[in-house]
Amino acid sequence: xxxxxxxxxxxxxxxxxxxxxxxxxxxxxxxxxxxxxxxxxxxxxxxxxxxxxxxxxxxxxxxxxxxxxxxxxxxxxxxxxxxxxxxxxxxxxxxxxxxxxxxxxxxxxxxxxxxxxxxxxxxxxxxxxxxxxxxxxxxxxxxxxxxxxxxxxxxxxxxxxxxxxxxxxxxxxxxxxxxxxxxxxxxxxxxxxxxxxxxxxxxxxxxxxxxxxxxxxxxxxxxxxxxxxxxxxxxxxxxxxxxxxxxxxxxxxxxxxxxxxxxxxxxxxxxxxxxxxxxxxxxxxxxxxxxxxxxxxxxxxxxxxxxxxxxxxxxxxxxxxxxxxxxxxxxxxxxxxxxxxxxxxx
Ligand SMILES: [Zn+2]
Numbered sequence: 001x002x003x004x005x006x007x008x009x010x011x012x013x014x015x016x017x018x019x020x021x022x023x024x025x026x027x028x029x030x031x032x033x034x035x036x037x038x039x040x041x042x043x044x045x046x047x048x049x050x051x052x053x054x055x056x057x058x059x060x061x062x063x064x065x066x067x068x069x070x071x072x073x074x075x076x077x078x079x080x081x082x083x084x085x086x087x088x089x090x091x092x093x094x095x096x097x098x099x100x101x102x103x104x105x106x107x108x109x110x111x112x113x114x115x116x117x118x119x120x121x122x123x124x125x126x127x128x129x130x131x132x133x134x135x136x137x138x139x140x141x142x143x144x145x146x147x148x149x150x151x152x153x154x155x156x157x158x159x160x161x162x163x164x165x166x167x168x169x170x171x172x173x174x175x176x177x178x179x180x181x182x183x184x185x186x187x188x189x190x191x192x193x194x195x196x197x198x199x200x201x202x203x204x205x206x207x208x209x210x211x212x213x214x215x216x217x218x219x220x221x222x223x224x225x226x227x228x229x230x231x232x233x234x235x236x237x238x239x240x241x242x243x244x245x246x247x248x249x250x251x252x253x254x255x256x257x258x259x260x261x262x263x264x265x266x267x268x269x270x271x272x273x274x275x276x277x278x279x280x281x282x283x284x285x286x287x288x289x290x291x292x293x294x295x296x297x298x299x300x301x302x303x304x305x306x307x308x309x310x311x312x313x314x315x316x317x318x319x320x321x322x323x324x325x326x327x328x329x330x331x332x333x334x335x336x337x338x339x340x341x342x343x344x345x346x
Contacts, residue, residue, distance in 0.1 A: 003027065003180065004157070004165075004329070008173040011095060011152040013064030013081045014199045017041055020060040020173075024180060024196055031184045032194075042210045043196040048188025052344045055193050055216035055305075056182075056336065057207055057294040058175035059200030059223070062168070063318055065094070065131075065151035074140055076105070076131040078151055082201030086126045088319045093154040096133055099144025104154065105133035153320045163326045164242065170322035172200065174312050174329055175222035182336035192340050197294055207294035211301035218268065218306055218344055219298030222332070224322065225249065225288055225311035240313045243325040245282035246332040248272050249295070249309040252288035261292040262299060265306035267346040272308060274345075275338045281331045286311065306346070310335060 012020045021043045025035055034046040043060070063082030070076050076096070089107050096103040109129045112120060131151060135143065155168035167173070176196060183194045193214045197206030200223075211219060225247050228238025240247055248269055253261020269285075276283045288311075299307035312332055315323040 001326070004174070004177045007176050007180070008157050008167040008169055011097065011150070012061055013066065013150045013152060014061040014202045015081075016097070016150040017060040017198045020176065021196065024060075024176065027180050028183060038210065038213065040206060040209050041198040042206045044210070044214070045183055045194040045196070047183055047186070047192045047194070048190060048340065050188065050190035052190045052217040053193060053215065054190050054218045054220065054339065054344070055195055055211060055214045055298060056179060056220045056222065056339070057195045057197045057210070057298070058179040059172045059197045059206065059294060060176060061198055061201050062152070062171070062173070063201050064153065067096070067145065067147055067149040067151065069147065070137055070140055070145070072137055074133065074136045076133070076145075078126070078131060080126055083318050084126070085318060087123055089126055089129060090124060092320065094131055094151050095154050096131060096145055097150045097152070098140070099149075101143040103133045103135060103143060103145065105131045108132045155320050160323065164323055165326060166321050166323045168320045168322070170312070170314050170324045171224040171317055172222070174224060174314070174324055178222055178312075178329060178332045178336060181333045182340060186337045186340035188340040189343055190340070200294055204292070204294055204297040207297035208301075211298040211305065215302065216298065216305055219295060220307065220339065221293040221295035221298065221309045222336070223293040223309060223311050224314040224317060224324065225286060226291070226317055227313035227315045230315055240284055240286055242313050242315060242323065243327055244284050244313070246328055246335055247284045247286045247311040247313060249286050249288060249293070249311055252292045252309070255290045258289065260296070262296045262307065262309060264295070264308040265299075268306050268308035271345055272310070272335070272339070275342060276335055279334055279338045281335050283335075284313070
């Protein structure tokens with residue numbers, strides 16, 4: 001739990017994931033064969049030898065904001081990095097990561113009292129919001145806050161009842177935690193390359209370049225997925241449940257067509273299903289309309305790579321309060337260890 005908290009609370013919007021890479025490096029030092037980084041910021045952790053190269057990814061970046069403009073009084077307008085829904089932004093506390101000082105701030109907008117009747121009925125969009133740090137423009141300059149400075153939402157990890165936890169960036173720090181734990185504990189029978197990828201939330205960029213250099217025989221992405229077990233999603237719409245085990249993603253992609261996504265190689269799904277059965281791990285199967293993961297980039301690398309995705313069910317994904325089950329995460333770690341310690345049957 002301590003490690004999960006540490007990786008979940010470390011700030012790192014897409015393109016600014018350095019801090020998380022440092023934590024992972026420190027955590028895995030001495031437990032693996034080699035750790036290296038590429039020019040893009042991806043972290044590669046090598047462990048084991050064997051006939052197959054298995055690439056397993058977890059993305060280190062989180063969704064967030066970036067400074068777009070600072071006005072004369074020091075109010076900051078921002079752009080969104082990744083799929084940030086406007087309606088979860090209002091009233092959030094933030095951290096503005098100035099080069100010389102980390103500043104606290106809050107997201108402001110017009111108060112309801114001064115909104116006109118039609119304004120009150122409308123969703124306030126992010127371009128009508130701004131960050132207030134209390135600092136003047138000159139102070140912001142002194143603190144190294146300028147156009148392009150990353151902004152993260154200020155939210156820690158909190159334990160809920162029945163083994164559930166809520167955190168700002170379980171997508172995909174839960175995956176990072178699982179990959180760290182599995183790499184630490186497994187005795188692989190294949191060549192495992194754990195890749196902590198950057199810039200997933202803005203288009204699978206880290207996985208695209210890293211799968212080219214790793215040249216894997218098999219690719220597995222670890223990520224989070226949509227749990228629909230709450231009052232606002234119908235069961236047929238999102239049948240995945242918290243606490244019912246990690247999800248094997250059979251297919252995902254755009255809503256209506258599954259375009260731009262992954263159709264998992266059936267051999268990979270069968271292999272993962274057999275491993276889960278053998279290790280007594282309960283799993284769920286999923287076809288997800290409306291999103292995809294690093295596995296999509298890996299499968300399209302070079303001549304094509306059989307790929308799959310193991311996803312941890314999460315409620316309220318991309319709301320900065322993502323709820324996951326510790327049991328699902330621990331089952332996911334066991335499944336990953338089993339992937340590393342057993343031969344690939346194809
Ligand atoms: Zn993700």
